[in-house]
Amino acid sequence: MACSPGNTRNQQLASTRERMGEHFTPNQLLGRTHTIGCVAVEITQKCNLDCTLCYLSEHSQAVRDIPIQEVFKRLDSILHHYGPGTSVQITGGDPTLRKRSELIEIVEYANKLGLHTALFTNGIAASRDLLTALAKVGLNDVAFHVDTTQERKGFVDEASLNAIREEYIERAKGLGLMIIFNTTVHTDNFKELPMLVGFFVQHADAVSFASFQLQAETGRGEWGARADIIDPITVKAAIEKTISKALPWEKVRIGHSDCHSYMPTLVADKQVYSVVDDAQLFAQFIEEFKHIQTTRQHGTAQIIWDYSKALLARPKWIWKLAKATSSKLFEMRSSLFKSKGRVHKLSFFVQNFMDANALQQDRIDACSFMVMTADGPVSMCKHNAERDEHILKPLTYTDRHGQVKQYQPLGERYKQNNIIPIRQISDTTTPSSLSAKALTARDKRHHPAKSV
Numbered sequence: 001m002a003c004s005p006g007n008t009r010n011q012q013l014a015s016t017r018e019r020m021g022e023h024f025t026p027n028q029l030l031g032r033t034h035t036i037g038c039v040a041v042e043i044t045q046k047c048n049l050d051c052t053l054c055y056l057s058e059h060s061q062a063v064r065d066i067p068i069q070e071v072f073k074r075l076d077s078i079l080h081h082y083g084p085g086t087s088v089q090i091t092g093g094d095p096t097l098r099k100r101s102e103l104i105e106i107v108e109y110a111n112k113l114g115l116h117t118a119l120f121t122n123g124i125a126a127s128r129d130l131l132t133a134l135a136k137v138g139l140n141d142v143a144f145h146v147d148t149t150q151e152r153k154g155f156v157d158e159a160s161l162n163a164i165r166e167e168y169i170e171r172a173k174g175l176g177l178m179i180i181f182n183t184t185v186h187t188d189n190f191k192e193l194p195m196l197v198g199f200f201v202q203h204a205d206a207v208s209f210a211s212f213q214l215q216a217e218t219g220r221g222e223w224g225a226r227a228d229i230i231d232p233i234t235v236k237a238a239i240e241k242t243i244s245k246a247l248p249w250e251k252v253r254i255g256h257s258d259c260h261s262y263m264p265t266l267v268a269d270k271q272v273y274s275v276v277d278d279a280q281l282f283a284q285f286i287e288e289f290k291h292i293q294t295t296r297q298h299g300t301a302q303i304i305w306d307y308s309k310a311l312l313a314r315p316k317w318i319w320k321l322a323k324a325t326s327s328k329l330f331e332m333r334s335s336l337f338k339s340k341g342r343v344h345k346l347s348f349f350v351q352n353f354m355d356a357n358a359l360q361q362d363r364i365d366a367c368s369f370m371v372m373t374a375d376g377p378v379s380m381c382k383h384n385a386e387r388d389e390h391i392l393k394p395l396t397y398t399d400r401h402g403q404v405k406q407y408q409p410l411g412e413r414y415k416q417n418n419i420i421p422i423r424q425i426s427d428t429t430t431p432s433s434l435s436a437k438a439l440t441a442r443d444k445r446h447h448p449a450k451s452v
C-alpha cells in the first residue's frame, strides 16, 4: 500500500500514519517529522559493474534510459505524494552513466522542487569534476557503494577496498555534500565488519552515514539468499564490538522495525557516543515539536531558528534538553578533552531487505523506502521482486518541443536476438588510475543475455 497523495503537509503526514498502522509508535519519525524515509528515482538501468548481489534485472543492461521528461514527472510525483524536503535517491543502475548534461539537469530540477537529493553511485564515474558540477546545482548527498560483491579487480577484501573509499572521500570532500557509504553484508565480508566500522569511525570527519545492507535474494545477483550468520542482530553486534560498547538501538524508529535500524552517533577522539538514549524523552520531543517541518533542505540556520523559537515557547523543554545535553557532555568529557572539543556526526543504518520470494505484506505497507515508478510509488523490496513489470513498460511522454512520443524500453534487436547494445566500457569515465583498476573483469562480459 503506497501512501496516498495529499494536498497539504498535514494530509500527507496523516496518510503516512494511516499506512504505518501499529508501527506508528511514539518514537516513530514517519507520520510526525517525515512523510517517508526516502524515494528512489532510477534514471538508468545500466551499470558499469555487475555485483554478485545486484538488485537489477537480467534485462537491465539492454533497457534504454527513460526520457528525461519521465524523470521530471516522477520527481513531480514525489513532491505530490510526500512534499518538499523529501529525500530522493538519484540512482539506477549507476546514475553517472546517464548523459552528463541530463544528470545535471535532473538534480537541478529536483533541487528546484525543494527535494533533498542524493546521488547513489558505485563511484567509478563520479569524478571530482562531476560531483562539483552536481553540488553547484544543489546536490545534497553522495552515497558511494563499495564492497567485495563488486569484485573489483585487484581488491580481494574489504580492507583493500579502503584505498578506493579513501579516494572517493577525497573526491567529495569540501563540496558541501554529505558523504555516505553503502556496504552489502554477506557471508564472506561479515568477519570484516569491525574493520569497516573502524574505518568509518576513523573518517568521521568526512563520512556522516554508514549503511550496512544485508544480503537478499533479489534481482540478477548470483549469490542468492543469505546465510544464518547475516542477520540484523549479528550486524549490530559487530558494530558494537568495534566500538566496545552497547548501543541503544531502536530508540529512534523510521519505518518497520524488521526493515531498518537507525543509530545516530557522535564521534570524538575516535570514540562513539549515542545521541538518543531515552526513547520516552525522544517520543515526547518529536510529538511536541512535530509542527516544525523544517528539513535539511532549508539549511542549518533555518533549523536552529525554528527550533529556538519553538523552545522559547516551551521553556520546560530548555531545561529538559539542557539536562540531557550536560549528561552527554559529562559522558564524553575525556574524549572531548583529547579531541579539543571536535565532534563529528556519524549515523549507522542497518538495512534488512526482503528476499523477492518472501515478501511480507505488513512490511511493504509500512515501508519507508519507495521507488517512484510510472504508476506511482512502490516499496523498494516489492519493486525489486517485480522489477521487469516496471522497467519493461512502454511509456507515452511529451518531449521538450511539445510532441507526444512513445518510449520503448527494449530495441527490436534485443527482442529478436537477445543482443544487448551495450556501450563499450571505455565510454564511461575512469577518472583516475585507481578507478580504472577498479573495473572488473565481469564488465567485459556484461551481460549474457537471457530470453525476454
Ligand code: SF4
Residues within 6 Å of the ligand: 047, 048, 049, 050, 051, 053, 054, 055, 056, 092, 093, 094, 121, 122, 145, 150
Ligand atoms: S553497483 Fe552493483 S548493485 Fe549497484 S547497480 Fe551496479 S551492479 Fe547493481
